[in-house]
Amino acid sequence: MRTVGLIVEYNPFHNGHLYHLQQSRKITEADAVVAVMSGHFLQRGEPALLDKWSRTRMALRGGCDLVIELPVAYATQAAEWFAYGAVSLLEATGVVDSFCFGTESGELQPLLQAAELTAHESPGFKALLKRELQSGISYPGAYSAAISAHLSEQGYASAANFPFALPNHTLALHYLLALNRIGGKMRPYTIAREKAQYNQAEVTDSQIASATAIRKLLLEERELDAVRSFVPESTFRILQEEWAAGRCPVSWEQFTNPLLHAIVTRSAPMLSELHEINEGLEHRILQTLPKLDSLLFEKLLQTLKTKRYTRTKLQRALLAILLGHAKADFTAEKLASGIEYIRVLGFTDKGRQLLRRMRVSAKLPVLLSAARAPRPFAYLELDVQASSVFMLGRSREADPASLFRDYTDKPVTHP
Incomplete structure (x- = not known):
């Protein structure tokens, strides 16, 4: 069974995500899709719009077959460690053959060249990075500039002019750096983002809007129908349920x-x-x-x-x-030592087949709930704590049982 991996937040799952999922399956000729998804707190240091189980339901109904959780220790990090955790988890399943990510350009070759040349950060590259940082620009900007300068010095003139500083290009580069650093076997693919970019807050299309724009509509206009045309019907129904119950939007x-x-x-x-x-x-x-x-x-x-x-x-x-x-x-040092388990949030019938294969192929213990952990895992304890904080903040009348759903809830299944 060919399987493609996706690195996602699905905050919430929208039409652009659906396009990316479908195209990823198509270009990799995959039979199944595994998503590694952030939990209750996300890469830009903010709470998710809905809890991770609701977003898992969206993912499964949107076409994912298996959803595993990226621990909060990595999910809330800058690009380097966010990417390292996510790519490591996909590789650790032992069932993912390829992974596919969105970029502004849809070009892969310059990113591959940059990752190969800088994966182990030679003294020359470190000197360039230090020089750029001393100019006073941000670390992501300095890193991108150092990459371009290093490529130019190594004779890759065309790749040196590539816009590495764009948000999705930055993430993509770090995915490929992580793949190099862990010696991963997955084959990378990329798809150009269509109609709405990563952090575009304005709506410019009748059916495609970024997650940022969708969240803005929900949080500022407080009108659920305002986002209906930008999300699949299955996502909208879950939003309706959570909205009616007072469980979203969370900010x-x-x-x-x-x-x-x-x-x-x-x-x-x-x-x-x-x-x-x-x-x-x-x-x-x-x-x-x-x-x-x-x-x-x-x-x-x-x-x-x-x-x-x-x-x-x-x-x-x-x-x-x-x-x-x-x-x-x-x-x-601790982050580089990696994640010690694979936490399953949900699966379809096909995902169940993948889990059977993972009993043999997975390089890490596969957990269906925190309560089933064979031993204490530091990052899992941080996830349980983060879930409790999220539940307390989400509602003034939090159900005491909701504070420890990580211990009690079984993975989401679909259908």
Whole structure:
């Protein structure tokens, strides 16, 4: 059974995702689709619009056969570790032959060349990166510029002019770097994004909109029908169910009070011990709070924001405070050691067949629930904690049982 892997957030699953899934299956001639999906908190340091089980239902009804979870330790990271965790998990299943990702250009060759040349970061490349960082630009921008300069020095003039700094190109490059670094066997493919780009907040098409634009419609207009034409009917029905039950849309504002509690009960030295808190950010956060004219998350974010501290950087830092993620647990050495298990969120009948094959092929234990873990896994414990925080923030009247759904819920099945 040929199987293609996808790296997704599905926040929520929309028509663009459906196109990508269908095209991925087509160009790889795959019989099955495995998605590695972020859980309750996402790569840009924000909570998901809906819980991970609802998004798993969307994925299965949209055509995925098996959904596995990318632990929060990797799901909320910048491109390098986000990609490393996701690619490692797909490779560890032992059943995924290829993986397919969206890019702005649909070109693969320049990305492959860049990944091959820089996977192990030669002294020459590190010197270029250091030079770019000293110019004062952001790390992603510096990395992209160093890649281009390195390719040019190595005689790859055409690839050197490739726009590596575009968001999907950056992620794609890191997927390929991860594949090189782990010695993965999966074959990579890419598809050009159509009609709406990754972080495009405006709607410019009658049927295709980015997840960013869809979330904006839901959170700002508070009108579910406004997104109906941009999502498959199966997604819309799940949105209706969760909306009627008061379980979506979820946003950062619902976590403002617990976040502020986590900040004001820590001193600057205590904050500095948390992941993503560096370069004096702990002092800026504590000095900013008394200056706010309202205790809204967006107000805090806008007041903190500078050229040095971007929105995404700040969201990841504030999320680390909310979740209590310590620097010591997120060192490069620990992250490079990888994930120790494969957590299954849902599957179809075909996905069940893949799971049978994984009993033999998987390089890691396959978990159908946190309660079935053969031993304590540090990243799994962080996921359980993150789920509890998400459930508390999602509703003022959280069901006590919902706090520990990771232990009690079975994987979602479809049909």
